[in-house]
Amino acid sequence: MKYLIDADVILEYCLNREQFVKDTEYLWSLLESQKIEGFITESGLNKIEFYFSQLTSDEKAKNLIKDLKKLVKICPVDRYILDAARKSNLKDFEAAVEIECAIKFNCDAIIVWNYLDFEGASIEIILVNPLTFEPLQTVDFNKQQKKLEYEARYSNPSYLSSFDNAKLRAYVAEAEARVKAIEMINEIKDDLAKNSVNFCFEEYPHLKNPGEPQNSQVFIDKCYDEISRCLNLVLYCILCGDPYILTDRELSIAHPKLFPALNLPTDLYVAALTFCRDSVSVSRNLSKEVLKQYRSYLDYLINSLS
Structure with missing residues (x-):
């Protein structure tokens, strides 16, 4: 299976922020064992290099990028990708760029932290499982919307029953x-x-x-x-x-x-x-x-x- 990985997911792991590392360890193990084929956008890779160089050094950032290229493939971002993203209905332009890259390289889904940035995507969106190492759970926006109960308008607690397990774990986190x-x-x-x-x-x-x-x-x-x-x-x-x-x-x-x-x-x-x-x-x-x-x-x- 081919997955484009949101740059923020990799960035959090590389920065070793304690509260986020465990959330990404399962994904990282899949990449290292080559059980999935990972992709990242060229702009996402540049983003990771920039932040890592600011927090460490240019040399360490270059070494990190070299190691990442062994784990994931790079999706070039050209004018056609940017133009398609610009015309997209998504509010988050960076997310739109990742979606267009994922489609161009025939990825099966995009693995993300925050599904809200990708709402309305024309490709499957997957949340990084925040609390367990179980397989990543898929978020289907159309199904999610249909499952939301109308009694939510009356602040009925049964609204919470409409969440699937992956979303609920994310909200608990x-x-x-x-x-x-x-x-x-x-x-x-x-x-x-x-x-x-x-x-x-x-x-x-x-x-x-x-x-x-x-x-x-x-x-x-x-x-x-x-x-x-x-x-x-x-x-x-x-x-x-x-x-x-x-x-x-x-x-x-x-x-x-x-x-x-x-x-x-x-x-x-x-x-x-x-x-x-x-x-x-x-x-x-x-x-x-x-x-x-x-x-x-x-x-x-x-x-x-x-």
Whole structure:
């Protein structure tokens, strides 16, 4: 079997980061024993060399690349690959490049850390098994979406039953970081909602002119509540590690009915959600990876309303 390996998977192993090494040892053993045929993109290899040289030395980085070339084959990245990736619907360009390379070299699948970057891929995506050395588990996005229960919109715990084992293990591995992030954002959620709405009314001062239906504290409080509700949905997505609840509840229910009822331009909500997205940054209790998910879920809402 031929597999293209996401550069980040190899990078974590080579950097010997303790919390990630065990996750990749099984994959590494398969490569060393030649039980699978591994590939990596040329740009991915350059990325590994750059980071490794910055943390060690140029000489050690060159030796590493020499050793890697004995284990995996290199997929050249030419203008045709880049052009195809540019036209791809994937949000992550680097992931799109890897997909196009995998297709060109007839790979059976791509082995990755974070499947969210590859959502919508036209090739099979495989997660590195985070907690055991069992064979890698396949993630089929279409099947996953169909399996998600609609009761998630009501925050029903049975939503969790729709995860397959591989995804559940991945989320358990990230559980502590997710919980810390949720607790931190939840503490500032109400203030964040109020500040975002106040910011929007400053951007749209005519909404508070005398005679306007929005010129009341009751109405403004409803806006606070609505943005806070959106943030609750985002936090729930972080907990579950899945954005499909947004597709079902927020876009199909809130958008068609809520905004006409409030008699507000959607631009105001776009501005408010953008404010919420940009006002949260990496901190002790919010990792870079979870922040990326937080922003991506808000981007999902923003793009749907734009």
